[in-house]
Amino acid sequence: xxxxQNYASFVxxxxxxxxxxxxxxxxxxxxxxxNGIGAGLGSVWGTxxxxxVYMVAAVAGLAAVMNAxxxxxxxxxxxxxxxxxWMGFQxxxxxxxxGSNTEEPVKTGSVYFRQAFTVSLTNPKxxxxxxxxxxxxxxxxxSPVTLGVMMAHVTVISFIYQAGLVFIGNVVARKLSxxxxxxxxxxxxxxxxxxxxxxxxxxxxx
Numbered sequence: 038x039x040x041x042q043n044y045a046s047f048v049x050x051x052x053x054x055x056x057x058x059x060x061x062x063x064x065x066x067x068x069x070x071x072n073g074i075g076a077g078l079g080s081v082w083g084t085x086x087x088x089x090v091y092m093v094a095a096v097a098g099l100a101a102v103m104n105a106x107x108x109x110x111x112x113x114x115x116x117x118x119x120x121x122x123w124m125g126f127q128x129x130x131x132x133x134x135x136g137s138n139t140e141e142p143v144k145t146g147s148v149y150f151r152q153a154f155t156v157s158l159t160n161p162k163x164x165x166x167x168x169x170x171x172x173x174x175x176x177x178x179x180s181p182v183t184l185g186v187m188m189a190h191v192t193v194i195s196f197i198y199q200a201g202l203v204f205i206g207n208v209v210a211r212k213l214s215x216x217x218x219x220x221x222x223x224x225x226x227x228x229x230x231x232x233x234x235x236x237x238x239x240x241x242x243x
Contacts, residue, residue, distance in 0.1 A: 087157020
């Protein structure tokens with residue numbers, strides 16, 4: 038279908054890839070918990086645009102350029118690790134007053150879009166993933182349009198899954214809003230998890 042070989046496997050692989058939790062997932066859930074559905078969807082679009090940039094880069098051959106310039110590749114990885122750790126520390130330092138009903142400061146979806154976009158772009162290994170992933174499902178006689186169709190599949194399936202995370206996360210966040218201890222624990226765990234992802238990325242860059 039669409040000149041994609043093993044089409045069912047192609048779609049299944051995208052879904053499995055989405056189910057693997059990563060820093061982007063935490064950023065989306067954190068934005069939703071803090072400022073609701075609008076903020077969460079802003080993070081979703083930031084993640085999708087970042088991934089799309091890397092898909093285009095993969096198709097355009099940026100991976101070869103990055104392999105030829107390992108210094109730039111490493112600096113991008115170090116920046117990504119530092120930024121993700123910084124976000125984690127910010128969450129750990131966030132005050133959750135158990136005796137107050139003070140709401141989170143309202144931020145627009147564009148703020149969370151920029152955060153998610155930055156996190157997405159700070160993992161340059163993604164471009165190498167797409168370079169390895171797409172050829173697995175390309176037919177020998179496939180036209181150049183096929184790559185565009187494959188990119189569209191990744192974007193649409195990712196949006197459906199991540200938007201689902203936003204709506205489910207919003208329901209959970211509303212229930213936790215009445216439980217300050219649970220809110221505090223969830224916030225701290227999210228911060229620790231982000232730092233863990235940042236450290237893992239840094240160790241992988243050694």
